[in-house]
Amino acid sequence: MVGNLTSSIPEALSFASTLVYISKKHSISKAIHNNTNFLALKQYLSSLSVFTRANTVKLIHGWVPTYASLRQGREPSPICPQYQSTTKTTDHILQCPGAHARNNRQLLLQAFLTKIKKITPHILLQTFHYKLSLVLDISFCNLTDDTSQHYNNIPHSVLDAIRSQNLAGWDLFLKGYISIH
Numbered sequence: 001m002v003g004n005l006t007s008s009i010p011e012a013l014s015f016a017s018t019l020v021y022i023s024k025k026h027s028i029s030k031a032i033h034n035n036t037n038f039l040a041l042k043q044y045l046s047s048l049s050v051f052t053r054a055n056t057v058k059l060i061h062g063w064v065p066t067y068a069s070l071r072q073g074r075e076p077s078p079i080c081p082q083y084q085s086t087t088k089t090t091d092h093i094l095q096c097p098g099a100h101a102r103n104n105r106q107l108l109l110q111a112f113l114t115k116i117k118k119i120t121p122h123i124l125l126q127t128f129h130y131k132l133s134l135v136l137d138i139s140f141c142n143l144t145d146d147t148s149q150h151y152n153n154i155p156h157s158v159l160d161a162i163r164s165q166n167l168a169g170w171d172l173f174l175k176g177y178i179s180i181h
């Protein structure tokens with residue numbers, strides 16, 4: 001029991017200070033901070049391999065080793081190879097107007113939606129699709145022709161989840177800042 005307590009206390013303190021650091025670094029308001037499911041994010045990150053977790057954390061913090069940030073002289077130019085007129089930054093990765101990059105984002109979003117389809121209410125799935133299509137600057141098309149579900153038939157908990165994430169921002173959703181609702 002002492003062994004668990006000995007490792008649990010520093011981990012809990014580290015987690016709390018990490019949350020404060022993240023909130024300050026990313027200018028996350030107290031309301032967003034209080035309504036973000038950080039424990040789920042921690043569990044998700046813990047389930048990843050070390051390499052995948054490192055890359056995911058870099059993306060969350062907005063530091064992706066793009067051409068502009070490499071200092072070792074490996075890349076001759078900070079310009080995006082897909083879309084020649086723009087410097088490749090973290091934000092550019094999510095919204096590169098190049099056809100190849102857009103197609104990749106479209107495929108990744110479709111794979112995500114397919115993966116969660118069985119466990120997600122239809123209206124929430126449609127909301128994910130629509131909001132993330134806007135953030136990723138890709139086209140949106142209805143997943144189904146089912147328009148029979150009206151907002152007054154949707155459980156309040158689902159509507160609360162959508163509203164809460166709307167307030168936090170869907171760009172933050174992509175970085176793991178998912179509403180507790």
